[in-house]
Each structure stands twice: as structure tokens, then as C-alpha cells.
Amino acid sequence: ILHPKPAGLVLQYGTAGFRTNAKQLDHIMFRMGLLATLRSRKTKATIGVMVTASHNPEEDNGVKLIDPMGEMLTATWEDFATQLANTEQKELLAALKDIINKEAINMKLEAEVFEDDNVGVFAASNCFCCCCSVLSDYGLVTTPQLHYMVCCQNSHGQYGEATVEGYCSKLSQAFLALSKNASNRTDDQKHLFVDGANGIGAPKLREVESHLKKQLQISIFNDGSRGKLNHQCGADFVKVQQKPPTGVEISPGDRCCSFDGDADRIVYYYTDSRGFFHLLDGDKIATLISTFLKELLVQAGLDLKIAVVQTAYANGSSTRYLEDTMKVIVRCTKTGVKHLHHAAQEFDIGVYFEANGHGTVLFSKTAEEKVQLLAKSTNINDERKRAALLLQNTVNVINQTVGDAISDMLLIEAILAIKGMTVQQWDAIYSDLPNRQLKVTVSDRRVIETTDAERRAVSPAGLQEAIDGLVKKYKQARSFVRPSGTEDVVRVYAEADSQESADALAHEVSLAVHRLAGGVGAEPKPLH
Numbered sequence: 001i002l003h004p005k006p007a008g009l010v011l012q013y014g015t016a017g018f019r020t021n022a023k024q025l026d027h028i029m030f031r032m033g034l035l036a037t038l039r040s041r042k043t044k045a046t047i048g049v050m051v052t053a054s055h056n057p058e059e060d061n062g063v064k065l066i067d068p069m070g071e072m073l074t075a076t077w078e079d080f081a082t083q084l085a086n087t088e089q090k091e092l093l094a095a096l097k098d099i100i101n102k103e104a105i106n107m108k109l110e111a112e113v114f115e116d117d118n119v120g121v122f123a124a125s126n127c128f129c130c131c132c133s134v135l136s137d138y139g140l141v142t143t144p145q146l147h148y149m150v151c152c153q154n155s156h157g158q159y160g161e162a163t164v165e166g167y168c169s170k171l172s173q174a175f176l177a178l179s180k181n182a183s184n185r186t187d188d189q190k191h192l193f194v195d196g197a198n199g200i201g202a203p204k205l206r207e208v209e210s211h212l213k214k215q216l217q218i219s220i221f222n223d224g225s226r227g228k229l230n231h232q233c234g235a236d237f238v239k240v241q242q243k244p245p246t247g248v249e250i251s252p253g254d255r256c257c258s259f260d261g262d263a264d265r266i267v268y269y270y271t272d273s274r275g276f277f278h279l280l281d282g283d284k285i286a287t288l289i290s291t292f293l294k295e296l297l298v299q300a301g302l303d304l305k306i307a308v309v310q311t312a313y314a315n316g317s318s319t320r321y322l323e324d325t326m327k328v329i330v331r332c333t334k335t336g337v338k339h340l341h342h343a344a345q346e347f348d349i350g351v352y353f354e355a356n357g358h359g360t361v362l363f364s365k366t367a368e369e370k371v372q373l374l375a376k377s378t379n380i381n382d383e384r385k386r387a388a389l390l391l392q393n394t395v396n397v398i399n400q401t402v403g404d405a406i407s408d409m410l411l412i413e414a415i416l417a418i419k420g421m422t423v424q425q426w427d428a429i430y431s432d433l434p435n436r437q438l439k440v441t442v443s444d445r446r447v448i449e450t451t452d453a454e455r456r457a458v459s460p461a462g463l464q465e466a467i468d469g470l471v472k473k474y475k476q477a478r479s480f481v482r483p484s485g486t487e488d489v490v491r492v493y494a495e496a497d498s499q500e501s502a503d504a505l506a507h508e509v510s511l512a513v514h515r516l517a518g519g520v521g522a523e524p525k526p527l528h
């Protein structure tokens, strides 16, 4: 048998597909290839298969399916994916038939699947040879590029051309149109340092850069020529460790950003003259973008409802600033892009970002139409016209299918240029509350169940009470715990008025988790 399942191995389609050590994924790749062909027949559309470890270490790998409009796989099919993944070898055929019956799939239809080239080296390709009539292999692409191309394909070119070249030219044209609104920028101001996390983002960014007519001058570090994927670098490292990546030589004030391995996350940062590190994470990005959009809506005289969607990991200062000062609607969802994406779809304009830098902006059909109409109209004053054109190009520079480091970067760079804003001025919009993220290993992380968008634990008994008691000891404090969907750990988050307090609170909550939720090994040690 090809690609047998190791007996007894159980895996789950988690926050972002299957994710574990690459050695355990061969049968999963094969089976997800099979599932993709069924999903394609069911939806009569092209489905994407992305193989990536995203921000995780090089030894890991992952696979996820992309639905017709470029979104994440729908929830019922996540369950099919989990069932199929865990079926013992001899029952595989029966499990497939079960899905075909449940979903009434016509097996006479053609299946069409787009894959990232990584798939080629894996079992999934083997499966496509026998089950798929049309298969397009895109070579190595970023996760968001594949989402984008699936959406282009299924919208019959309306969203753009379903090629990497089409992606590069759509985004760069929009960026160039936006940057025309920036006056007299020096080469210094056009300069950006990018940490590619030794992943696919670096070579793909170079392709985009060649379209940018020097309006953006990029120095790429950790471009994969040496160094390991996501090792001591990349967006997740920078966000969690709260320090610059290795491999980047930066001077005080330099504007820098880090992608993750598959380029669907981005965070910005700089160091000040005293050598202090300043992080501008997903929350700061959401604030910059939503402020920009809100100002344009006012100038354009468009009445569209804008909201920002965050998770429990959003810094308390950002939520407060958005609600109290910016007066925008803020929603909080469970962790995982699909939850944020769905919530954002409920508004005319939904800006969603996870604190770790994964996010994008969604425009409703109505919103897009109103913008297009206004941008075309001839009987409006110059200010309204300018705002309408800016909005139109903003829509075009954004990859609405999923968070996209390259697209987000172009939008942020354009906003900073148009507003004549430095990275320091952007940072000063509000001050983050000091915070700390920790991991605790327990024997079964599923014992922790949460509610209220993961901000409160309902089990095990006594845990939430313990957290509440600890939080009370600190000023401006907040803390929550939840089982990770991508790693076998419980995540602990704490924020407070000082770094010492945030660290101490995170440590005390980790101890409570270890004691009450079946901690494995020695008790967590204090950070200091």
C-alpha cells in the first residue's frame, strides 16, 4: 500500500489544517489530496492544497485546503478531514464512500486542484495522478498567493489573473497609484528592511519589488540563502520574544518588518536611540489601517460601517484606543483566522488582525460598488475624488482572501508615505501594555475548555477562579489560558502595567494551569 497510516496515530484538522512533524504527515498528504478532489466535485470549483509549516520549525510541516473563494475550508469539511485522517488503512475506502454519500457528490464530474509546489514532493501528488483530471502546479508560492489564485480562478478572472505575475502586477499597480499621493519622499523614507524568515516570502517579495519602480527600496535579510526556516527569525519569533531577529543589521530608527515562513503574517519594529526595541504588531497595524480608512470614508462622504476584529491576544491598549478614541466597532473572536474572517464579513469594511500579524481587510460587495461608483463620478469636488481614488486603490492593493505579508506591507508602506508618518509616529498612536506569552505542557490539553471568545476557562474546576484571584493582585491586568490548536501546549497570556508584573502574572497563572490542569514535568520556573 502507498502512504500507509501509522496504526493508532490520531491527528486533528486544527486552527490551520494538519500541523506536526513532517515524518508523520505522509498519509495525511495523500488523504488530503483525495479530500481536495471530493471538495472540488462538491463545489464544482477549483480547490487549493497548501503544504507549509508556516511559522513552525523546519522539521514540522502542515497541509490545509483552500475553498473556492480563497477562504479557509468550511467547518463541516474540517470534520471530514479529521475523520479521513484518522481512519485505519483498511477502512479508508469506506470512509471516502461515506463522505461521497453524505455530500451527494457526483464522481463523474471533473476535479480541479491548484497546488503549491511543495505538494509535489509529497504524497498528495501521487493521489492527484489517479483522482484528478485537472491539476495545476504553481511552483513554490506563498500561502496567500495560492489563496489569491484560487479566488481568481473561481471568480473567472474578476478578482485578477490566476498567476503569480497577475498577483504581482495587480498589487504593484495599486501601490504605485497610492504612492503618487505621497509628496517628496527621500530615499531614506522609501527604505524598508525585511526579514524573510528564510521562507518563501523573500524570493516572492523580490518578484514584486521588480514592479515597484524604486518607490519602495527593500533590503531583504534571512532570505533563505543560509539559515534555517523560522529559526531565531520571522514574525512569530519577533512577536513572542519581543526582540529583533538574528541576521538583521539594523540601526536606530530603521523601519523593519518580519514575515513568517509562508508569508501570511507580518510585524513591524524598530530600535530607538537608547537601543530599546519597539514592536508594531497586528494590533498596531489594524489601528493604522482602520484610521486611514475611516478618514478616507469621511473625506469621500461615504457612509459605510467599519469594524475591527481582534482576538483575546489583542493588547488591551489597542482595544481601548479603537473603541474610546477612534470610536470604531471592535469585535473579539476565538483564535484562528477563519473566526476573524467570518466576523469581518458582517460589516461593510471589516479590518481583522491577530496580534501576531495575520490579517487583512474585507470589503462587502456594497462597499466595493459604492467606492467604484464614486471613483468614476465626475461631478464631485477634488477632495472627495481624491479620497474615492485612494479607497479604490486601497481595495486593489489588499488581498481579501487571507492575511498576506506582502500585500499588508505594501498597504502599510503606502499609508505611512501618504500620511508622511514615521514608524515612531505610528508607534506613538498608543502605548502597548507590557505583556507575556508562556506555554505549559499538560497531559491532555483538552481538559481546558473556554468561553467568551476564549477569555474565560470553564474547566477544569477552579482554574478561572484562580486566574481571577491572581489578576486582582496587579494593576491594569488581564490574563487568560487556552489550549493551542497547532501545538501540544496550553498557552498563557498576561498583560499588566509593567513588564515585571506581566511576567510575574504569566508565571503565576502558568503554575495554576500546571497544578489544576494536569501539568507534565517540573513546575514552571519564574522568568526572573
Ligand SMILES: CC(=O)N[C@H]1[C@@H](OP(=O)(O)O)O[C@H](CO)[C@@H](O)[C@@H]1O
Pocket: 015, 016, 054, 313, 335, 336, 337, 354, 356, 358, 483, 484, 485, 486, 487, 491
Ligand atoms: C497565540 C497565537 O499567535 N496563536 C496562533 C497559533 O494558533 P494556536 O491555536 O494558538 O496554536 O497559530 C495559528 C495558525 O497560524 C494562528 O492563527 C494563531 O493566532
Ligand SMILES: [Mg+2]
Pocket: 054, 055, 260, 261, 262, 263, 264, 265
Ligand atoms: Mg503562516
